[in-house]
Amino acid sequence: MRVRELAEPCTFIDPREPLTAAADLLADQRLPALLIQGARGRPTGMLSAGQLIGACLPSYVALDPLLARVVDEAHADQLRVVPGRVVADCRAAGRARPPSIAVDRTVMELAEVMARTDAPLVVVTEPGADGDARPVGAVTAARLLASLRQGPLR
Secondary structure: EEEHHHEEEEEEOOOOOEHHHHHHHHHOOOEEEEEEEEEOOOEEEEEEEEHHHHHHOOOOHHOHHHHHHHHOOOHHHHOOEEEEEEEEHHHHHEOOOOOEOOOOOOOHHHHHHHHHHHOOOOEEEEOOOOOOOOEEEEHHHHHHHHHHHOOOOO
C-alpha cells in the first residue's frame, strides 16, 4: 500500500488567525494538529493540540509545572484559550516544518517517519509544477494505526 491511499485532506490555518479559531478547528474536527499555511499554500509549521493547550497555561505554570498543584479548583476551572493571541504566538514552541513524505512511499516508510519525528501527522506531497513538493493531504497517527490494525485497505 502506498501513502496516497491513506492521505486525507489537510487542514491549514493562517498564522494570523486567533488561537480560538485554531481551538475550534482542532476540537470540532477532532484533529491532532493543524498545518500552518505559508506562501503558495505550503505548510511552514504545525500547531499540535498539545501545543495549543500549553499556550493556555499561565506562564508561571509553564516555567514551574509544580505550581499547577497549588491552584485551587475554582481558579483552575478559569483556564481558557486566551483571546487576542494568534497562531503565530505559538510558533516558537512548534516545529519549524512538519514532516512530509512523497505520495509513492510505502506504509513502512510512513511509519518510520512518524515514529522518528514523534509527529501526530505527516504531510503527503507530490512534485509541483515549480519543482517544489506540494501538499496533497496528510496522514494522522490515528489513520495509520487504523490501517495497521485492519491490514491493507481494499
